[in-house]
Amino acid sequence: MFLMKKIIKHYLFFIIAAIASIIIFILNAELGRRAFETTVYSLQEMLIVIPPIFVLLGLLDVWVPKETMVKFMGENSGIKGIILAIIAGSVAAGPLYGAFPVSAVFLKKGASLRNVFIFIGAWSTTKIPMFLFEYPGLGPRFAVTRLLVDIPGIIIIGFVLAACMKERDRKLINEKIMESTEK
Amino acid sequence: MIFIIFTYALAVIFLLFSFIKDRKKTKTGLKKAWKAFENILPQFLGIIVLVGILMAFLDPETISGLIGQSSGWVGTILAGLVGAVTLIPGFIAFPTAALLLKNDAGYMQIGAFVSSLMMVGVATFPVEKKYFGFKASLLRNIFALGFSFIVAFVLGWVCSL
Incomplete structure (x- = not known):
């Protein structure tokens, strides 16, 4: 239960944003689809660009x-x-x-x-x-x-x-x- | 693209060096990298969904409509504000800006848009706040927005010469 609370608190911003985009999708499917496409695109960008940056900062930290x-x-x-x-x-x-x-x-x-x-x-x-x-x-x-x-x-x-x-x-x-x- | 490869190459080279020199230290470094990533991941995910929502409303046509039609200071301020809330990668942003130029938007407006797009991060504010606190993050973004208008003014002037 405590862990659950902690996770929810940690991810609150994400959860609110996700709920908002679901509501948008229900109200206007076209708008919702566009939001989803951009989200997927940014997620790909993050997964491609971010890993070496964190590896470098980790190495910087120890060396x-x-x-x-x-x-x-x-x-x-x-x-x-x-x-x-x-x-x-x-x-x-x-x-x-x-x-x-x-x-x-x-x-x-x-x-x-x-x-x-x-x-x-x-x-x-x-x-x-x-x-x-x-x-x-x-x-x-x-x-x-x-x-x-x-x-x-x-x-x-x-x-x-x-x-x-x-x-x-x-x-x-x-x-x-x-x-x-x-x- | 080439810079992404460059960043990867840099990371791989350092990683190899590090591994040869000291395995244990390398492991600690990678652990730290993962911890740092895990710590900020919720905010990253939040931003990505938020940006999706924002960009659904502010698609390139809307942006170009907002910036292209209004000129002068009003247009410049509007362009700066639109740039502040949008978060698009450079390789999309600059072609969009070039399109704006073709559609008769002024250099001053485009300058405000490009500059605040890059320097001001309304969408990334939650991440910034997590590291620098509210005051520093707010001040940085306000200064960056103000500075974007200076940049816009200079660009408007230089490009009209």
């Missing part, structure tokens, strides 16, 4: 010592940390939600919050795979301009976001990170 992470991406890593964060975020393939578990390992190992926010920014927007679709699709002027605006943009957002995080917020993030990696 990279804390001191190394602190040195390269910690509070006092300076420009080096920023550049590394941008490169790490830009080369990976995968949807935005894949960036968060990786961020958790970075933070746990001692990367600064600022660099992790920059990493998320890079993952979301300066990704090289994306650029390769954007360049032919929307033209060089569009793609290059966006990249040139985005790089300073994600750095500034990283700095401002980190500055907004009070001691209490940082503590909360730490707790959440530990929960997600240790449990």
Whole structure:
């Protein structure tokens, strides 16, 4: 019974979303079918793209010592940390939600919050795979301009976001990170 | 596609190295990878179903109707908001954006759409919150949306030169 409750609590968001899509299907079969198709498509995408990301983060977790992470991406890593964060975020393939578990390992190992926010920014927007679709699709002027605006943009957002995080917020993030990696 | 292969190649190479160097450590690493995945799987599944629902309402024609017809700041803001709630992979998003362009949508609107599509994640908010808490996640998304309008403005200007 306790286990059942725990599972339901764990999967509550999924259960609600699934019930909602069933209701949509009952009300409008065409809309429901489209929702189902997209869901299947995204599920395939997740199953294909996500596994190597998690393998890499698992290996990162066991092999990279804390001191190394602190040195390269910690509070006092300076420009080096920023550049590394941008490169790490830009080369990976995968949807935005894949960036968060990786961020958790970075933070746990001692990367600064600022660099992790920059990493998320890079993952979301300066990704090289994306650029390769954007360049032919929307033209060089569009793609290059966006990249040139985005790089300073994600750095500034990283700095401002980190500055907004009070001691209490940082503590909360730490707790959440530990929960997600240790449990 | 090539980048997915790249990510796999990277994972396999590191895995092999790791295995040769230390079997036990590799096993721990893989266990940790699985734990991390298992922890977030419910949220991932929730997002995937939610995105299905959202995209059923916001199919490419609807998006193009919303963005293509309205111009100026209203159109830009609308494009940014549509981008914020949608979650489509880049290889679909950019052809869609290119189609928008053919249908006479402005660069500013498309810029807002593409930028907020990539940076703002309303649908992925539950995952983000699980790692960063409510405040950090909310602020990041607000900043990203605001920044998307700056990007849109610059793109509108540069592409009209």
